Amino acid sequence: MKISTTLRVRVERWPMIWPERKELLESLRDPTIIEFNQRRWREIIRRRRPWVFSADAAKASWSREGRSEELKEWLGRLEIIDESMTPHANDVVNAIEHAAPKSQIEDVVLALEHRQLRRTQILEDMITHLREERGWDLTKLEGNLQQRYTEVSRIQEMDATLGKIEENIYEVISIFDNESSINLLEKAKLAQRMEDSNRLDELQQQTEDMSSDYNKRLLEITKWLENLSTRGLHITAPDNPQPSDLLELEKRVEGVEKNAKKLADAWVRLDELLNLFPEHAGTAVALQGQVERIEQVEELLSLLEEYRDEREQRSRSRLASWKEAGFMVKALESLLENAPRSGWLAIDEHAKKIQVCKEILATIDTIDVSYSGIEDVNEWRRLLSRVEVNNDDYDTIRDGIAKQLRRNRWHREKLDESRIAMATIWPANTNPFHLSLAEYEEHIINLQSGQGTSSFNIDSREDRLMLATMAELDMWRQDGWDVSMLDALAERDHVELWVQLPAIRTAVSEYAKLKERLERLPLGRDKNLLNEVRDNSAKPDQLARLSESIPEMAKHLAALPENNDISPTLFSPSPPQVFAKLHPLKPILIPVVEISEPSEIIEESSDIESNIDYRNMEHLTSTNSNNTSDSTWISVREKVGGPLDDSPRDVRVQRLVRLIDILRPSEGKIDGDALALLRRLEAVGDELLKWTVQRLERRHCPSDGNLLDASKRLAAKFDEIPGPGFDLPRQLDTVNLPRTDDLQAIMNEVKLLEKTTYLPLAGSKDAVKALS
Secondary structure (H helix, E strand, O other), X not given: OHHHHHHHHHHHOOOOOOHHHHHHHHHOOOHHHHHHHHHHHHHXXXXXXXXXXXXHHOHHHHHHOOOHHHHHHHHHHHOOOOHHHHHHOHHHHHHHHOOOOHHHHHHHHHHHHHHHHHHHXXXXXXXXXXXXXXXXXXXXXXXXXXXXXXXXXXXXXXXXXXXXXXXXXXXXXXXXXXXXXXXXXXXXXXXXXXXXXXXXXXXXXXXXXXXXXXXXXXXXHHHHHHHHHHOOOEOXXXXXXXXXXXXXXXXXXXXXXXXXXXXXXXXXXXXXHHHHOHHHHHHHHHHOOEHHHHHHHHHHHHHXXXXXXXXXXXXXXXXXXXXXXXXXXXXXXXXXXXXXXXXXXXXXXXHHXXXXXXXXXXXXXXXXXXXXXXXXXXXXXXXXXXXXXXXXXXXXXXXXXXXXXXXXXXXXXXXXXXXXXXOOOOOOOOOHXXXXXXXHHHHHHHHHHOOOOOOOOOOOOOOHHHHHHHHHXXXXXXXXXXXXXXXXXXXXXXXXXXHHHHHHHHHHHOHHHHHHHHHHOOHHHOHHHHHXXXXXXXXXXXXXXXXXXXXXXXXXXXXXXOOOOOOOOOOOOOOOHHHOOOOOOOXXXXXXXXXXXXXXXXOOOOOOOOOXXXXXXXXXXXXXXXXXXXXXXXXXXXXXXXXXXXXXXXXXXXXXXXXXXXXXXXXXXXXXXXXXXXXXXXXXXXXXXXXHHXXXXXXXXXXXXXXXXXXXXXXXXXXXXXXXXXXXXXXXXXXXXXXXXXXXXXXXXXXXXXHHHOOOOOOOOHHXXXXX
């Protein structure tokens, strides 16, 4: 019991943090196992306080030297040494065993204490860093210095893992997906508070996988954008997508691909429609490849399909109505089937002509052909029903109608004279105006022969004379005359109209002379008078009054100040635009710059000899000849036009320009043969200009400008309204031409160009093919 009590006292002095203290105190309650407890105590002391046994062994030595109290002091001082420092306490143990001098023991103990202090300070710094800067609680920090070091090392390993997690989150994940980064940070903080290393390892692996996945997806989305660009597709996205763009772009991938497919399908249909409606090509080009504007593309597609269906239905309806009216439309039907746009344009163009033809047919239907003219009328109907009806046919028909109306008028006038002579026997109930010419003729013949008149049902018939009058007014109306007053007069008092018609016919037939007289007047001096004359000149019933008022207008205008800024333009009768005559070809005047030098008047004197140096005459003649050659070539070249570009135009025009450029004078000199060829090319240019202008005017296109401009305009028009026969060559002329010194070869080229130029205005154009 005594040994057990003594041992208990020693154990109770141990530090509370020693786990063996509590265990051994419990064991000491049983005195029967004192030997085990002693052995256990010695093991613990040997491991934790090795100098205690050294002190017991050297106790006698210390006592002989009278240093027992000093030994107790050293042992008490060593109690503060942490057990983890025992591996470093060999010097202290040796000093105690050999009862080393106090100073020596002081040094080794002090060194051990300093070593422990440094380790403790380092540990405290590590703990402070982990707690204050890294946020670790260090809830399991207990035990000796070594155990605490071990715990801190464990925390540091977890902190390194946490650092990698935070690095992945802040440097990668957060710039891709801020919401996911916040979620991961919260999970990492929770694992930190729990000091769960396994959870931190899982989070580290998760963040690394997410970082790698985000980078891989960013690369894929970049390649996807490049693929879109390669396919000609465009979306609102950066050329080089940043991590912050990834999630937004990934959300759009499915929709963009879906719209891209819809865009491709729509563009296939739209491409065909743009051939029909090239005026919408600009809008389509602006939408080409714009995936995000698929709705606008579909709207454009729907709009063009509606236009196509509308144009197709309108064209078909027109053709059906024209066919029902007796017009031959087979050529237009074929054109509409094979080339819809050309068919639409041709039908629209022909619709104006059909309208005029219908008006002419309505006029023809009112003509009395009971006596004669039925063959001509049938021929006119046949001509008007053709698609190819042209201005020559119109002139022929119009002249024929005018002749037939005159012939009928004269015939009826003769019959009226005969009727008046037989007024006493003419049936009172028979109105001659309701009789056709054949019936009228038969009545007259029967009355003259005494056979009596045939009975005709004329109660519901129209007035033949009135129909002829309206037909005549219609002919004037088609020429552009304003016959509104005559129409009103016909409704109000047709007899008065018949009385005025002879004088009106004469005035209309002599309008050209009246127009010439009026244009000689300076009408620009009085704008009001000019407007009045311009309006009245288009009214047949006002022509006689205009003619009579010329002296009075001349007197009025003579008293007014001059005004040359306004040139009077009066009415000129012309057929409908679709049958308008081509304007006559007018010469193109090339201005020549003249240099006028002041002349000096010199009095002749027989005593003064002339100072002219006749030796310089030959030089002057040569210089003038060179200047003439240059000016001739420049005049011909400027007449044709400016420099030749790559625009499509008649290949003959291109060949003409190239040949003229070959004949350009070298150093201002050109021989007679080359000059003759230049003159022939000038004539060719005039003929080509005439040919081009005629075809432009037939297509109602402006015909002004030089040959190059006109030919370029005609080539563009041919694409919309092609001419009959083969397609005129309009490709770039790349044929090799002779050298400038080979006049014979140049002459052959000029002959070939002349052969392809001097062609009839209608008919075969096979010769033109030879040039291309």
